[in-house]
Amino acid sequence: MKMAIDQKTYLLLDSDGAAIAKARIEGRTDTPNWQLRVLDDKIDDVTEYETVRLMSITDCAPSYEGRIMRSRNDMVQLEVKKIASTVNDKRKNLRVPASFKSFIYPVSGRWRGRRVIDSKDISCGGIAFFSSEAMNDGEVIEVVVPVTSQPLVVQCEILRQQLSERGDTMYAGKFIGLCEDEEVLLRESVFALQLSARPSRKNATQ
Numbered sequence: 001m002k003m004a005i006d007q008k009t010y011l012l013l014d015s016d017g018a019a020i021a022k023a024r025i026e027g028r029t030d031t032p033n034w035q036l037r038v039l040d041d042k043i044d045d046v047t048e049y050e051t052v053r054l055m056s057i058t059d060c061a062p063s064y065e066g067r068i069m070r071s072r073n074d075m076v077q078l079e080v081k082k083i084a085s086t087v088n089d090k091r092k093n094l095r096v097p098a099s100f101k102s103f104i105y106p107v108s109g110r111w112r113g114r115r116v117i118d119s120k121d122i123s124c125g126g127i128a129f130f131s132s133e134a135m136n137d138g139e140v141i142e143v144v145v146p147v148t149s150q151p152l153v154v155q156c157e158i159l160r161q162q163l164s165e166r167g168d169t170m171y172a173g174k175f176i177g178l179c180e181d182e183e184v185l186l187r188e189s190v191f192a193l194q195l196s197a198r199p200s201r202k203n204a205t206q
Contacts, residue, residue: 019194
């Protein structure tokens with residue numbers, strides 16, 4: 001069954017690509033002025049900025065930039081303009097620390113069986129992890145991603161590697177062959193991880 005994609009939910013980012021809050025569009029989007037409801041009681045975090053960037057759940061790059069016009073309760077009005085994603089791709093900025101144990105399986109490598117890995121970070125497009133298993137650049141593996149709402153087993157191509165201070169090897173890889181539902185689950189998990197890593201301004205001042 002195909003997953004229903006919520007196209008009205010956006011992640012609000014600062015100019016450096018760091019997550020501020022999640023918001024949902026209320027009303028029309030065919031005019032430059034958008035009304036958004038800021039979720040999870042983070043309106044104070046949003047209104048400390050003059051401008052924010054909006055990244056849709058359906059895309060890993062910011063789609064719009066918005067200037068905050070006014071706010072009331074948990075609602076904010078933005079004057080938005082579209083961003084050319086080919087120029088302003090923030091995929092790398094959405095890589096967030098994520099520490100969990102998981103498993104990898106060989107696809108194109110010569111080794112066999114299941115191996116344990118320790119993750120370092122994850123993004124919409126890939127994962128970095130530590131492993132004692134020797135692998136080559138360009139090798140394809142399957143990796144279990146347990147931080148999504150439904151655990152995923154996805155293919156990943158090893159891009160580069162380096163020895164770590166732990167004595168094993170850190171590998172950086174990109175996800176390949178993802179279907180649309182898998183992409184959405186990964187984006188949602190990156191959204192949640194980024195927001196959980198950011199302290200609330202409201203809580204910090206209490």
